[in-house]
Amino acid sequence: MTPLKNIRNFSIVAHIDHGKSTLADRLIQVTGGLTNREMKEQVLDSMELERERGITIKAQTVRLNYKAKDGEDYVLNLIDTPGHVDFTYEVSRSLSACEGALLVVDASQGVEAQTLANVYQAIDVNLEILPVLNKVDLPAAEPDRVKAQIEDVIGIDASEAIEISAKTGMGVPDVLEAIVTKLPPPQGDRDAPLKALLVDSWYDPYLGVVVLVRIIDGVLKKGMRVRMMGAKAVYLVDQVGVSTPKKTPVDELGPGEIGYLTAQIKEVADTAVGDTITDDRRPCDKPLAGFKPSVPVVFCGIFPVDANDFEDLREAMGKLRLNDASFEFEMETSAALGFGFRCGFLGLLHLEIIRERLEREFNLDLITTAPSVVYDIHMTDGSVMELHNPADMPDPVRIDHIEEPWIKATIMAPDEYLGGILKLCEERRGIQQDLTYAGSRAMVVYELPLNEVVFDFYDRLKSVSKGYASFDYHITDHRAGDLVKMQVLVNDEPVDALSMIVHRDKADYRGRGMCEKLKDLIPRHQFKIPIQAAIGGRVIARETLSALRKDVTAKCYGGDASRKRKLLDKQKEGKKKMRQFGRVEIPQEAFIKALKIDS
Numbered sequence: 242m243t244p245l246k247n248i249r250n251f252s253i254v255a256h257i258d259h260g261k262s263t264l265a266d267r268l269i270q271v272t273g274g275l276t277n278r279e280m281k282e283q284v285l286d287s288m289e290l291e292r293e294r295g296i297t298i299k300a301q302t303v304r305l306n307y308k309a310k311d312g313e314d315y316v317l318n319l320i321d322t323p324g325h326v327d328f329t330y331e332v333s334r335s336l337s338a339c340e341g342a343l344l345v346v347d348a349s350q351g352v353e354a355q356t357l358a359n360v361y362q363a364i365d366v367n368l369e370i371l372p373v374l375n376k377v378d379l380p381a382a383e384p385d386r387v388k389a390q391i392e393d394v395i396g397i398d399a400s401e402a403i404e405i406s407a408k409t410g411m412g413v414p415d416v417l418e419a420i421v422t423k424l425p426p427p428q429g430d431r432d433a434p435l436k437a438l439l440v441d442s443w444y445d446p447y448l449g450v451v452v453l454v455r456i457i458d459g460v461l462k463k464g465m466r467v468r469m470m471g472a473k474a475v476y477l478v479d480q481v482g483v484s485t486p487k488k489t490p491v492d493e494l495g496p497g498e499i500g501y502l503t504a505q506i507k508e509v510a511d512t513a514v515g516d517t518i519t520d521d522r523r524p525c526d527k528p529l530a531g532f533k534p535s536v537p538v539v540f541c542g543i544f545p546v547d548a549n550d551f552e553d554l555r556e557a558m559g560k561l562r563l564n565d566a567s568f569e570f571e572m573e574t575s576a577a578l579g580f581g582f583r584c585g586f587l588g589l590l591h592l593e594i595i596r597e598r599l600e601r602e603f604n605l606d607l608i609t610t611a612p613s614v615v616y617d618i619h620m621t622d623g624s625v626m627e628l629h630n631p632a633d634m635p636d637p638v639r640i641d642h643i644e645e646p647w648i649k650a651t652i653m654a655p656d657e658y659l660g661g662i663l664k665l666c667e668e669r670r671g672i673q674q675d676l677t678y679a680g681s682r683a684m685v686v687y688e689l690p691l692n693e694v695v696f697d698f699y700d701r702l703k704s705v706s707k708g709y710a711s712f713d714y715h716i717t718d719h720r721a722g723d724l725v726k727m728q729v730l731v732n733d734e735p736v737d738a739l740s741m742i743v744h745r746d747k748a749d750y751r752g753r754g755m756c757e758k759l760k761d762l763i764p765r766h767q768f769k770i771p772i773q774a775a776i777g778g779r780v781i782a783r784e785t786l787s788a789l790r791k792d793v794t795a796k797c798y799g800g801d802a803s804r805k806r807k808l809l810d811k812q813k814e815g816k817k818k819m820r821q822f823g824r825v826e827i828p829q830e831a832f833i834k835a836l837k838i839d840s
């Protein structure tokens with residue numbers, strides 16, 4: 242039991258790649274949390290995919306024991322926050338478990354869109370911010386310029402920003418000392434009823450669901466019956482502990498402390514991030530403010546290429562869901578694709594991560610249909626329905642109007658790319674809100690329909706800015722729009738997996754782009770194939786794929802049967818990645834690629 246004055250709870254906020262994980266590892270190493278041998282590269286980013294993409298998806302936490310220059314022993318709890326825009330809610334809950342945050346900015350890059358988004362969240366929950374300039378070992382580092390930029394753009398004092406290199410370890414001891422001297426200790430009442438914030442939860446194959454908590458008041462002990470106030474569920478605690486980052490059981494967790502509990506909880510879905518945990522026998526009078534369960538905003542269909550993989554896909558999704566309560570799926574059937582699932586995600590990156598994990602960890606070949614946002618359909622009879630799937634679009638005569646979600650997007654980039662970025666936003670029905678400069682970097686704020694962002698906005702933004710633009714967004718409201726369902730017909734058969742909701746003004750452009758792409762992506766058949774885009778019964782774009790007789794064995798000279806066999810086998814292999822639509826075979830990749838239209 243550590244006295245409150247010797248506890249510091251902090252997070253690190255940073256833009257992706259500015260060195261958050263490297264610094265966290267360094268802090269663990271310097272304080273001796275792990276021996277060198279145990280210190281795998283980047284312990285905090287534990288998932289394989291996270292490590293590969295270099296981004297944090299699930300927050301982790303670690304307790305550091307630190308003897309400060311004042312001779313006292315401190316417990317420093319580092320709560321890692323997810324680094325991506327799709328997980329802002331989790332970031333905000335992690336932050337509210339802390340009293341302070343290290344603001345890490347790459348001294349060679351400066352402030353980026355997510356630096357801003359994250360630091361504003363930290364300021365919102367009243368955290369003390371410690372600016373840290375990382376990567377000062379790089380020749381391109383300009384600490385003074387970046388300090389000025391932090392003051393300019395964020396509006397906090399950066400004169401005492403600590404200059405470090407997380408890579409070499411330079412300056413890292415100063416960071417530890419500043420955490421102790423500049424961040425406030427937590428407050429709390431040990432004698433009050435238990436009140437704890439559910440910061441995160443994950444599924445551990447040995448322990449079951451592990452719940453990360455921050456104790457606000459009271460004491461959490463093994464054997465207690467705890468109540469999740471939002472979920473209205475009661476559990477018997479069978480272990481409490483701290484992560485050093487090895488899981489270490491402790492007798493109890495008191496006010497200001499951060500640790501974990503296990504309680505024979507079956508699914509992470511029962512442990513919503515942000516919920517309040519209290520003592521079932523002696524509950525606190527009211528839960529912590531601001532609890533909101535995360536809601537999926539982007540939906541798409543996921544189907545196995547091979548119909549025999551359906552059960553495997555169901556099982557794989559169930560396993561992923563164990564660890565990710567914000568991923569939703571339910572069975573769906575499509576005329577063209579057979580049995581599959583309609584899935585909901587927090588955003589596009591979340592979608593991509595899940596799809597990649599399904600393909601990679603579970604070895605499945607998948608077809609993903611066009612991502613769609615959630616539309617509110619106001620019917621003429623006064624009722625409102627939520628549309629998650631373009632295939633469920635009601636008959637237009639019964640629709641009064643359709644509302645779509647809008648976002649506020651912040652984009653930062655060197656000013657030479659500004660022209661391309663503005664053009665892209667305008668093309669996507671954007672409404673410019675703000676345009677400012679900090680040195681040679683421009684910051685633009687746009688209101689955009691989320692629908693225009695889900696298809697290929699990230700990719701286009703990256704290409705118009707040569708990768709230099711950073712982007713952050715959040716949903717603001719729903720607005721009425723002139724939206725229609727566009728269908729794609731291949732050889733006169735509608736392919737439901739390619740139908741999408743588009744704004745009427747963009748339908749021609751989308752339709753044409755889609756038909757042109759499909760013409761390149763679908764291999765020629767022995768007959769002519771019309772490819773059309775249509776709204777209702779009206780065709781708005783058309784391409785024709787001419788006929789070709791493809792004889793794969795034509796190149797084989799003589800009668801070498803084994804060679805011929807090999808070629809045929811190879812062709813058969815290729816076919817597995819195709820889907821049959823009427824008489825036409827469409828390759829799996831066409832479903833994704835057709836959506837990405839080059840301008």
Ligand SMILES: Nc1nc2c(ncn2[C@@H]2O[C@H](COP(=O)(O)OP(=O)(O)OP(=O)(O)O)[C@@H](O)[C@H]2O)c(=O)[nH]1
Binds near residue numbers: 259405
């Ligand atoms: N030269 C130099 N490189 C660094 C330093 N700190 C981190 N890096 C490198 O910068 C890259 C990104 O570092 P990470 O720590 O993975 O970035 P991150 O901020 O954790 O990224 P997310 O987990 O996605 O938020 C890695 O290649 C690091 O090796 C530093 O002080 N100097």
